[in-house]
Amino acid sequence: MPAETRRFTVRARHLHGHHARAVDEPTAEAAALAFLEDFGQDADEDETVSLVVRDETTGREQCFRVDLATGQTAPCG
Numbered sequence: 001m002p003a004e005t006r007r008f009t010v011r012a013r014h015l016h017g018h019h020a021r022a023v024d025e026p027t028a029e030a031a032a033l034a035f036l037e038d039f040g041q042d043a044d045e046d047e048t049v050s051l052v053v054r055d056e057t058t059g060r061e062q063c064f065r066v067d068l069a070t071g072q073t074a075p076c077g
Contacts, residue, residue, distance in 0.1 A: 001025075003025070010035035010040055013050035013063060027055040029073045032064045050076050 003026035010031050011020035017040035021038070025031040032051045039049070047068045054061045 009054045010051050013052050028062050032073055
């Protein structure tokens, strides 16, 4: 059975609210990875990018650092 999707908006943390994109995914982590499929900005020096993911139903925002080489996500710290 497929997981239920929710609406998220995702933006690169360093872009301060610009270039956000709506994404329908089952989790915030999946939304972050889906956003990266079309992401055209450069990563920082260690090949990671920080993304802010907002759940449009709850308003909750989470920040994830994504390793572009492996696709692994971790909370921003």
